Amino acid sequence: MNYPSKFIENAIEEISKLPGIGKKSALRLALHLLKADESKTMALSKALIDLRTKTTYCRRCHNISDDELCQICTSVNRDEQMICVVQDTRDVLAIENTAQYQGHYHVLGGIISPIAGIGPNDLNIDTLIKRISENGQVKEIILALSPTMEGDTTAFYLQKKLTEFNLQISTIARGIPIGGDLEYADEITLGRSIASRTRSDLQ
Amino acid sequence: MNYPSKFIENAIEEISKLPGIGKKSALRLALHLLKADESKTMALSKALIDLRTKTTYCRRCHNISDDELCQICTSVNRDEQMICVVQDTRDVLAIENTAQYQGHYHVLGGIISPIAGIGPNDLNIDTLIKRISENGQVKEIILALSPTMEGDTTAFYLQKKLTEFNLQISTIARGIPIGGDLEYADEITLGRSIASRTRSDLQ
Numbered sequence: 310m311n312y313p314s315k316f317i318e319n320a321i322e323e324i325s326k327l328p329g330i331g332k333k334s335a336l337r338l339a340l341h342l343l344k345a346d347e348s349k350t351m352a353l354s355k356a357l358i359d360l361r362t363k364t365t366y367c368r369r370c371h372n373i374s375d376d377e378l379c380q381i382c383t384s385v386n387r388d389e390q391m392i393c394v395v396q397d398t399r400d401v402l403a404i405e406n407t408a409q410y411q412g413h414y415h416v417l418g419g420i421i422s423p424i425a426g427i428g429p430n431d432l433n434i435d436t437l438i439k440r441i442s443e444n445g446q447v448k449e450i451i452l453a454l455s456p457t458m459e460g461d462t463t464a465f466y467l468q469k470k471l472t473e474f475n476l477q478i479s480t481i482a483r484g485i486p487i488g489g490d491l492e493y494a495d496e497i498t499l500g501r502s503i504a505s506r507t508r509s510d511l512q
Numbered sequence: 513m514n515y516p517s518k519f520i521e522n523a524i525e526e527i528s529k530l531p532g533i534g535k536k537s538a539l540r541l542a543l544h545l546l547k548a549d550e551s552k553t554m555a556l557s558k559a560l561i562d563l564r565t566k567t568t569y570c571r572r573c574h575n576i577s578d579d580e581l582c583q584i585c586t587s588v589n590r591d592e593q594m595i596c597v598v599q600d601t602r603d604v605l606a607i608e609n610t611a612q613y614q615g616h617y618h619v620l621g622g623i624i625s626p627i628a629g630i631g632p633n634d635l636n637i638d639t640l641i642k643r644i645s646e647n648g649q650v651k652e653i654i655l656a657l658s659p660t661m662e663g664d665t666t667a668f669y670l671q672k673k674l675t676e677f678n679l680q681i682s683t684i685a686r687g688i689p690i691g692g693d694l695e696y697a698d699e700i701t702l703g704r705s706i707a708s709r710t711r712s713d714l715q
Contacts, residue, residue: 310609313601314578320563323556328544334532339563340601341531343576350564353526354557360523360542361553373546375517398516398543405514 317343369440371416371433373398381414388412390448394437394467396420396460400453412451415440420454420463429466437467441474449477456483520546572643574619574636576601584617591615593651597640597670599623599663603656615654618643623657623666632669640670644677652680659686 310332312318317339324335342350366372367379374380381387381401391412395401401414417432441447450471454460468478484502485494494502515521520542527538545553569575570582577583584590584604594615598604604617620635644650653674657663671681687705688697697705 310605313576313582313584313604314567316559316562316567316578317576320559323559326552326556327541329537329540336602336605337532338530342560342564343567347564349529350560353529354560356519356523356526357545357553357557359519361545361550364517364519364546373516373520375519379516381516399539401516402514402539 366416369436370414371418371436372401372414386411389444389446391451392437392441392447392449393451393453395453396455396463404453412449417463420459421466422459432463434467434470438470441471441476447474447476449479451479451481453481569619572639573617574621574639575604575617589614592647592649594654595640595644595650595652596654596656598656599658599666607656615652620666623662624669625662625665635666637670637673641673644674644679650677650679652682654682654684656684 312321320339321332321335324330324338325332364373364375367374367382368377369382370379372379372381388411392415393404393410393412394415394417395404396417396419398416401416404410415433415437417434419427419432421427421429421432452464452467454464464480471478482505483498484505485491485498491499515524523542524535524538527533527541528535567576567578568580570577570585571580572585573582575582575584591614595618596607596613596615597618597620598607599620599622601619604619607613618636618640620637622630622635624630624632624635655667655670657667667683674681685708686701687708688694688701694702
C-alpha cells in the first residue's frame with residue numbers, strides 16, 4: 310500500500326511487528342493516535358521506554374520486578390516453605406489473582422520444547438536447584454505447568470532433578486473445569502478426572 | 513490485578529487505552545516487548561512520537577501528509593477536474609489501492625451524525641466549497657461515503673450545498689459485490705442493484 314506519509318508508514322511498520330497485530334489494525338491504531346490528543350501518544354511512548362529500561366527480573370524467582378528482589382520475594386507474609394514453579398510471569402499473575410496461594414514462585418522463563426530448540430539449560434532450572442539447596446526451609450514444590458506435551462516433559466525433568474532433595478512435589482489438579490459440562494469434556498481430561506478422583510467432603 | 517512492577521502496570525494501562533486492545537492483550541504485548549530486543553521497543557516509541565509530531569494534514573484536501581500539501585495535491589499526473597469526497601484517510605488509501613482513480617480527494621474528517629454530536633460545521637465542508645469556487649477547473653464531485661444513514665445524510669447535505677456550482681455530482685455505485693451471491697444479498701442492496709442496473713457492454 311502507498312501511504313500518504315513516511316511517518317505513518319514507519320509507525321504502521323513498527324506497530325504491525327507486535328504479535329497479533331496486522332497492517333490493517335496497525336493503520337487503525339496509527340490513525341487513532343493521530344486523531345487523539347498528542348499527550349496520549351507521548352504517555353504511551355514513555356510507558357513503553359520505561360517498561361523496557363526500568364523493569365528488571367527478580368534475582369531470586371525471575372519474576373518481573375522494579376528492584377533486584379520482587380515484591381513477593383521480599384514479603385514477610387509469604388510462606389517460605391512452598392515454591393510454585395511456573396512457565397512465565399503471566400502464570401504468576403493468574404495464580405496471584407486467585408488469592409489461593411501464599412507461597413513463593415519460581416519463573417522458568419519457558420518450557421522444554423525440542424521443536425522450538427529450548428532445552429533445560431535455556432530455562433531458570435539451575436537457580437531453582439541452587440535456591441532449594443541453599444535455603445533449607447523449602448518443603449514443597451508445586452509444578453504449575455500447562456498440561457501439554459512440553460509442560461509434562463518439563464515437569465518430568467524437574468521431578469527427576471529434584472529427587473535428591475527431601476521434598477514433597479505436587480502438580481496442580483487436572484480435571485473438569487468448574488462450570489464445565491461432562492458431555493463436552495475430552496476423553497483424556499475426563500479419564501484423568503476419574504483416575505484422580507478426590508474424597509467427597511461430606512463422607 | 514496486582515502487577516509485579518509499576519512500569520508494567522503503567523505500560524498495560526497506556527496500551528489498553530488503544531481501541532480494540534483490552535488489559536489481557538496489553539499484558540501480552542508488554543511481555544512480548546520485555547522479551548524482545550530493546551531496540552525494538554525504542555524503534556516503536558520513536559515511530560509513534562514521529563507519527564504524532566511530524567505528520568500534518570494537507571492544507572488543501574486534509575489528507576495526512578508530511579508537508580503542507582500532500583503528494584496527491586502536488587502531483588502533476590492527477591486530474592484536477594475531479595474531487596472524490598471521502599470520510600477519512602483510510603478511504604483515500606482504499607481507493608488509491610484500486611488504482612482506478614486519478615483525480616484529487618477531499619477528506620471530510622467524519623460524517624454528519626446527530627447521535628455522536630457531529631454537525632456539518634465539524635467537518636471540512638467549508639474548505640471544499642472554497643476550493644471549488646476558487647479553482648474554476650473542477651467539473652465533477654464524486655461522493656464516496658459509506659452507504660449508511662449518516663453517510664447518506666452527509667451526501668444529501670453536500671449535494672444541496674453544491675447546487676450553486678455548475679458541477680456533475682456522482683455517487684459510487686451500490687450493488688452486489690464482485691463474487692457476492694445474489695441469494696445472500698440483503699433486500700435493500702438487491703433492490704438498489706436492480707433499480708440502478710447498467711447497460712450490458714455486449715449490446
